[in-house]
Amino acid sequence: MTTTEQPAANDTSDAPATEPETQPHPAMTSRYGIETRAVHAGTPPEPITGARNVPIYQTTAYVFEDADHAASLFDLQTFGYIYSRITNPTVSALEARVASLEGGRGAVAVASGHAAQLIAFYTLMEPGDHFVASRFLYGGSLTQFSHTFPRLGWQGSLVDPRDEAAVRAAITPRTKLIFTESLANPGGLVVDLEMLARIARDHGIPLVVDNTLASPYLCRPFEWGADIVIHSMTKFLGGHGTSMGGIVVESGRFDWSVDGKFPGLSQPDPAYHGLTFHETFGDFGFTMKARAVALRDLGPALSPTNAFNILTGIETLPLRMERHVSNALQVARFLESHPSVAWVSYAGLESSPSYQLAQHYLPLGAGSVFTFGLTGGYQAGVRLVEGVNLWSHLANVGDTRSLVIHPASTTHRQLTDEQRTAAGAGNDVIRLSVGIETVADLIADLDQALALT
Amino acid sequence: MVSPLQIIDADPSLACDPADACAVPGQAGSYTEEALAGILRRARTVAMVGASPNWNRPSYFVMKYLQRKGFRVIPVNPVAVGKTILGEPVVADLHDISEPVDVVDIFRKPEAVPGIVDAAIDIGAKVVWMQLGIHHDAAAATAEAAGLTVIQDRCMKIEYGRLSGELAWSGINGDIISSRRARILA
Numbered sequence: 001m002t003t004t005e006q007p008a009a010n011d012t013s014d015a016p017a018t019e020p021e022t023q024p025h026p027a028m029t030s031r032y033g034i035e036t037r038a039v040h041a042g043t044p045p046e047p048i049t050g051a052r053n054v055p056i057y058q059t060t061a062y063v064f065e066d067a068d069h070a071a072s073l074f075d076l077q078t079f080g081y082i083y084s085r086i087t088n089p090t091v092s093a094l095e096a097r098v099a100s101l102e103g104g105r106g107a108v109a110v111a112s113g114h115a116a117q118l119i120a121f122y123t124l125m126e127p128g129d130h131f132v133a134s135r136f137l138y139g140g141s142l143t144q145f146s147h148t149f150p151r152l153g154w155q156g157s158l159v160d161p162r163d164e165a166a167v168r169a170a171i172t173p174r175t176k177l178i179f180t181e182s183l184a185n186p187g188g189l190v191v192d193l194e195m196l197a198r199i200a201r202d203h204g205i206p207l208v209v210d211n212t213l214a215s216p217y218l219c220r221p222f223e224w225g226a227d228i229v230i231h232s233m234t235k236f237l238g239g240h241g242t243s244m245g246g247i248v249v250e251s252g253r254f255d256w257s258v259d260g261k262f263p264g265l266s267q268p269d270p271a272y273h274g275l276t277f278h279e280t281f282g283d284f285g286f287t288m289k290a291r292a293v294a295l296r297d298l299g300p301a302l303s304p305t306n307a308f309n310i311l312t313g314i315e316t317l318p319l320r321m322e323r324h325v326s327n328a329l330q331v332a333r334f335l336e337s338h339p340s341v342a343w344v345s346y347a348g349l350e351s352s353p354s355y356q357l358a359q360h361y362l363p364l365g366a367g368s369v370f371t372f373g374l375t376g377g378y379q380a381g382v383r384l385v386e387g388v389n390l391w392s393h394l395a396n397v398g399d400t401r402s403l404v405i406h407p408a409s410t411t412h413r414q415l416t417d418e419q420r421t422a423a424g425a426g427n428d429v430i431r432l433s434v435g436i437e438t439v440a441d442l443i444a445d446l447d448q449a450l451a452l453t
Numbered sequence: 454m455v456s457p458l459q460i461i462d463a464d465p466s467l468a469c470d471p472a473d474a475c476a477v478p479g480q481a482g483s484y485t486e487e488a489l490a491g492i493l494r495r496a497r498t499v500a501m502v503g504a505s506p507n508w509n510r511p512s513y514f515v516m517k518y519l520q521r522k523g524f525r526v527i528p529v530n531p532v533a534v535g536k537t538i539l540g541e542p543v544v545a546d547l548h549d550i551s552e553p554v555d556v557v558d559i560f561r562k563p564e565a566v567p568g569i570v571d572a573a574i575d576i577g578a579k580v581v582w583m584q585l586g587i588h589h590d591a592a593a594a595t596a597e598a599a600g601l602t603v604i605q606d607r608c609m610k611i612e613y614g615r616l617s618g619e620l621a622w623s624g625i626n627g628d629i630i631s632s633r634r635a636r637i638l639a
Binding site for chain 1: 508509511513514517518521585586608611614618619620621622623624625626627628629630631632633634635
C-alpha cells in the first residue's frame with residue numbers, strides 16, 4: 001500500500017514528491033538459486049494437513065469467514081480467495097513460482113499464452129492506442145496482433161527489432177508498449193533486449209517480452225530492462241505437452257503514474273469503484289489490475305489441474321533445459337553439414353547472425369527451437385515431416401518429445417507469402433523443437449527422413 | 454479474531470528484539486525478515502498517522518487488514534477528528550492517545566515526518582514505520598538515536614502478507630521459501 005494519497009476535503013494525508021525514474025532498478029534478486037526456486041518457490045507445505053506437494057484445489061469458490069471478510073475480499077482490502085475465475089490456491093502457487101524464476105514482483109496465470117497477451121494488452125491499452133511489435137514473432141501472435149487486436153481498437157506497427165531507427169520511428173504519442181520475443185519463434189533470432197529497453201525507457205513505455213522459447217532458465221528479460229514478461233507455459237515451463245497455460249509477470253519497477261500515459265493504473269478505475277491500482281498496490285499494481293479487472297471481466301482462467309501439471313513440470317525445468325540445448329546444438333551441427341539442408345538458423349551456431357547476441361543473453365544455450373531450410377523447397381518439407389518416425393509432426397514446441405513442423409503449411413498458413421518470409425517461415429523452412437531423447441536417435445531419424453527429400 | 458502473530462515459519466529465532474539493527478548490512482532500505490517479523494509479532498497497538506475515512510484510500514486498506522489480523526489501530530488525522538474510521542474514533546495528534554503505542558505508521562508526505570517522529574519519541578512508541586514511498590533519513594536517525602526501531606518505504610500490510618504467505622495468494626513473489634510446516638497460532 002503506497003502513500004501517494006491525494007488530498008480529499010476531509011483528509012490531510014497527501015502525496016510524497018517522487019522523482020521519475022530514468023534508470024532501471026536491478027531485477028528482484030533471491031537468496032536462492034534458480035534450481036531451488038524451480039522446486040520450492042510458491043509451494044510451502046499446506047498448513048492444515050502438512051501436504052508437501054501443492055494440492056489441486058479443484059473448487060470454484062471459497063467460504064467467507066463472515067460478511068465483513070467477504071466485503072474486504074471484494075474490495076481487495078485483504079488477501080484471499082473468492083472465486084476461481086480470479087484466484088485459486090494451486091494457480092497462485094504457480095504464479096508465485098514463475099514470478100520468482102523471472103525475478104519479478106508478481107504474476108497472473110491464465111488459460112493460454114494468447115490469453116496472457118490479451119490480459120497484458122487489455123491492462124495497458126485503451127481503444128485508439130498503439131503498440132510496436134517485432135515482426136519476427138510466433139505466427140499465432142502475428143495473427144492475434146494484426147487481426148484481432150485492431151478490432152479492440154489497438155493498432156500495431158510490426159518492425160524489425162534489430163533496426164533501432166525503425167523501432168524509434170514507429171513510436172507515436174499513443175504508443176503504450178514495445179513487444180518482442182527474447183528468442184524468436186521460429187526463426188531463432190535473438191533480440192537485443194537492452195537496446196529495446198533503452199528505447200522504451202526513452203519514451204516512458206514498458207518493454208513487454210515473450211520469454212517462452214528461452215524460459216527463465218536461459219534468459220531473464222528483467223535483468224536486461226524489460227518491464228513485463230509473458231509466457232506460453234504450454235511450452236518449456238510445463239514442458240511435457242500436457243497442459244495449456246499462459247502467464248504475465250510484472251517486474252515491479254515501472255512507474256505507471258509518472259506521466260498519465262496509463263490512466264487505467266494511475267487514475268481511479270470506474271471498473272473497480274474508483275480504486276487507483278498503482279497507488280494502492282505499488283509495485284504489484286499492474287498484477288492486481290490485470291487480475292481484478294482483465295481476468296475477472298474477460299474470463300480466461302487457468303484450471304487448477306493444469307496449474308498443478310505445469311508446477312510439476314517447472315520442478316525439472318533447469319535439468320530439461322540443459323538437455324534440450326545440448327541436444328539442439330548437436331542436431332543443428334548435424335543439419336548444417338547435411339547436403340539436403342540449405343541453411344540452419346540456430347543462434348547457438350557460430351554461423352548464425354544471432355550468435356554474439358545469444359552468447360550475451362543466452363549464455364547457457366540458445367534454446368531448442370530453430371529452423372532450417374531444405375534445398376528441395378516446399379515439397380521436400382512435406383516429405384520430411386511425413387518421413388520422420390521418432391519426431392512428432394505437430395503444432396507445438398517445448399515438449400520433452402522432439403517435434404517437427406512445416407510452418408508454411410500449418411502454423412503460418414494464414415499469413416501471406418510476404419508475411420511468412422518476413423517472419424522467417426518461408427516455404428522451404430522446417431521448424432524443430434528438439435526434445436530430451438537420446439540425441440543419436442534424433443539425428444538418425446532425421447537422417448533417414450532427409451534421404452526421402 | 455486471530456492473533457497478529459500468525460507469521461509463517463514461527464521459528465523462535467525469528468522473534469528477535471526489534472531494537473536489533475534491522476537493516477541488512479550494505480543494503481540501505483533492506484530489512485531482514487527476522488526484524489520485520491519481530492516487529493509484527495510483538496506489536497499490538499498501531500497509531501496510523503494520516504489515516505483516511507475514505508474506503509478506497511490505501512491507508513484504509515491497511516487499517517482494515519491490520520484490524521482483521523488482531524492489531525488495535527488508532528487513526529490519527531486532525532481533519533477527521535470527530536469521525537470514526539472502521540469503528541475507531543479519530544484523534545488529532547499522537548499526544549491524544551492515552552494508551553501505549555507500539556508502532557507509529559506514517560501515511561504522510563516526507564516533510565511531515567520529523568514532527569511525527571518527535572511526537573512518537575515523546576509518547577514512548579517503540580517503532581516508527583514509514584509507508585511505501587516515504588523516506589526521511591534525518592528523522593529516522595533521530596528516532597534511532599532515541600532508541601526506536603525505524604522502517605522506511607515499506608507497507609505494514611504487504612510485509613505482514615509477505616511473511617505470513619498470504620501475499621503469494623495474489624501471485625506475488627515474496628521470496629519466501631520454506632519446507633517447514635507453518636505453526637497456526639490461535
